[in-house]
């Protein structure tokens with residue numbers, strides 16, 4: 001048995017419409033708080049789009065705390081951001097480099113053009129969440145994260161020293177080192193980047209359900225991630241990057257990037273800490289570090305989880321005439337009681 005606070009997921013994609021309803025229901029079961037990403041088909045760049053999205057989600061929510069993000073690009077308006085911030089309609093903004101991932105074609109191609117926005121965020125204490133990949137024609141996808149640190153993130157940190165930054169879904173030892181060495185920057189880590197590596201992803205059979213951005217890295221990087229997460233280091237916390245895509249869009253010629261992990265993430269994370277005899281650091285990774293990074297309060301009631309060895313995992317969850325593919329790693333399941 002393990003007792004932990006109800007966890008928080010500081011990076012999740014709910015999508016929109018009926019899919020968002022279904023994914024939100026799953027999140028209500030697993031989490032006390034989620035920070036949701038704004039890369040919808042039409043990205044949330046203004047108050048009209050945000051209000052519509054808020055309405056839809058809040059109507060279908062139970063008691064989960066939802067933190068909203070704005071999709072930052074050159075079309076955003078400082079005036080609007082300022083008004084929305086005053087009304088506490090959003091919590092953070094998300095920077096997507098153009099074409100780095102799903103629905104990022106309206107992302108940013110030159111961060112220097114975003115200076116006035118960074119100044120606004122810094123002054124108004126709005127956290128900047130970043131997808132940390134530098135993308136270029138004919139580049140090597142395995143090098144994108146490191147390049148982003150050297151080119152973009154270094155520049156942002158240097159020029160906006162009081163801006164709070166979250167480097168999302170880190171996958172490399174380079175990012176761990178960068179985050180440790182700089183002030184006011186924390187990082188989220190996903191379940192799949194923690195538990196998988198290039199060998200498990202395509203060393204034998206190719207597993208399309210594990211295709212995501214940033215791409216899963218080799219065992220050396222994976223071990224660096226595992227070490228820092230197990231240590232409970234205060235700058236590293238859970239953000240699943242759980243990203244639902246339909247089975248028909250994953251198991252096909254052009255596989256979409258994204259791993260849908262919400263259903264079994266917490267069970268997988270508990271099992272990972274349990275096997276490494278670090279259960280005492282679970283609350284840090286799943287609740288405390290993220291809330292401390294963002295200066296947020298959290299709900300303190302503890303939940304008990306029990307380990308089951310004969311659990312039947314659901315590989316697919318039905319959605320309309322299609323399915324979502326549930327990511328799971330371990331054979332044991334931790335159920336809440």
Ligand code: DOR
Nearest residue numbers: 101102212213243257258
């Ligand atoms: O693989 C990914 N999928 N990475 C992201 O950053 C976005 C996500 C999505 O929205 O599908």
Ligand code: ZN
Nearest residue numbers: 011013037241
């Ligand atoms: Zn994401």
